[in-house]
């Protein structure tokens with residue numbers, strides 16, 4: 001991968017992917033809303049360029065064209081921007097911000113990235129879903145629902161690429177807990193387990209993408225949790 005666009009790279013997984021790819025000699029354009037964090041990324045490596053944007057309030061197609069022109073093409077787009085919080089009180093602002101970011105903003109970016117890559121001879125598109133996508137979650141219903149949407153959308157694009165012979169490889173990244181600001185457990189730290197350092201998570205994502213994997217669990221043991229979640233009968237699931 002030579003030229004990479006990461007949407008949502010100011011912090012957490014996206015930022016670490018940006019730093020690790022830049023270290024490997026790739027050219028990376030990092031995006032996000034927090035300008036000071038974008039500036040610090042730019043300063044950290046001559047391989048990193050930045051572009052401020054809000055996925056909820058942008059024209060993703062224009063962004064892709066602009067970044068593509070500046071980089072001389074894009075080989076890989078990673079959709080990392082996301083929001084979620086514990087919301088057992090169902091505060092409307094939190095539920096709606098989650099949907100706006102993880103569904104509406106995500107859709108604009110994913111569709112624009114797919115179209116861009118298809119029109120430019122192909123490439124890779126990776127979207128970050130979550131183990132939370134496998135069942136409805138009472139800790140914050142909008143978050144798990146939004147991640148189910150992300151997984152389904154990415155699968156839709158994967159099938160579309162096959163049917164279109166579009167040469168766009170579509171990967172879905174499924175993290176469990178990764179040590180970032182977004183990782184939250186019900187009841188605080190007690191609700192968090194198997195938390196991966198962000199460096200390890202990024203390394204596994206880069207490895208999975210380099211092998212063209214369709215589904216990338218981060219870390220790998222979360223595949224087991226995903227499998228168990230899918231099989232658990234409702235009368236047990238609702239008690240845990």
Ligand SMILES: NC(=O)c1ccc[n+]([C@@H]2O[C@H](COP(=O)([O-])OP(=O)(O)OC[C@H]3O[C@@H](n4cnc5c(N)ncnc54)[C@H](OP(=O)(O)O)[C@@H]3O)[C@@H](O)[C@H]2O)c1
Pocket residue numbers: 007008009010011012013014015031032033034037053054055056079080081082083084101105128129130131174175176177178179180181182183184
């Ligand atoms: N950490 C975990 O345990 C975990 C588990 C499963 C899935 N995930 C997923 O991993 C992805 C990355 O999250 P993270 O853990 O790295 O959390 P994070 O550190 O909070 O990073 C979130 C990133 O998304 C960007 N973002 C949020 N809203 C945005 C908006 N409206 N427009 C543009 N960018 C926006 C943020 O940038 P700005 O604030 O600067 O805009 C930031 O760069 C998310 O999709 C998350 O759902 C994380």
